[in-house]
Amino acid sequence: SQQGEEDPQALSIQEGENATMNCSYKTSINNLQWYRQNSGRGLVHLILIRSNEREKHSGRLRVTLDTSKKSSSLLITASRAADTASYFCATDEAAGNKLTFGGGTRVLVKP
C-alpha cells in the first residue's frame, strides 16, 4: 500500500520556471525523503527532512513539511531540462528504515 499521494501526477513547465509538487501521507513519520528517478533508472536521493523540521534547502531544492497536515512540498527553482524526471516522496515510520513511497510526480521541463 502507498503511504503518500503526490499531486500533481504530472507537471509540464518551461525551463527557468519553478516546479512545485506536493505529497500527503497517512501515518506518523520519523522522516520524509524526496527521490528523483530518471526514466526507467534507479532512484537518486535528493533531500531528507526530519519530523521536527519545517523547511530544508539544498541548492535549487526547497522542501517543507507540515506534520499537522501530514503533507510536504518540493520546490525546484529555476528548472532546467535536466530536471525532467519523476519525483517521489518517501516516508519512514517510527520503527525501522522501511520506506513507503508515493505515486510520484512526472515533471517535464521544456527547453
Added chain:
Amino acid sequence: DSGVTQTPKHLITATGQRVTLRCSPRSGDLSVYWYQQSLDQGLQFLIQYYNGEERAKGNILERFSAQQFPDLHSELNLSSLELGDSALYFCASSPSGGQGGDIQYFGAGTRLSVL
C-alpha cells in the same frame, strides 16, 4: 553512480520459471532493501536485510525469498513466476539498519519480463 550494483540489468523468462536477482551494496553499508516497481502498484517495499539477518518485511509474496550473505551481497529469488511479476526490481543499501533516517542508495534495477 550510487555504488550499488545489480545484476542482471534485464531478464526475460517464462511463466512458472525461477530467477535470481543479485545485489552488491555500497562498500560499508550493512542494510540491503528490495523494492518492486510496477505500473499498477508503484514502488513497493519487499524486504530488508541487515548484516545477514532479515530486519523488515513488506509486501513480499510467498513465492519470493531473499537472503544476505556474509559478504553482505544479497539475492532475491522469484519462483513460479507469473505475468504479473513483470516489473523493475530495485535494490538499495544504507549504512545502518533500523533507526530510520538513513539515506538509501539505489541500484539501477533489474527489469524482469515474464512472458
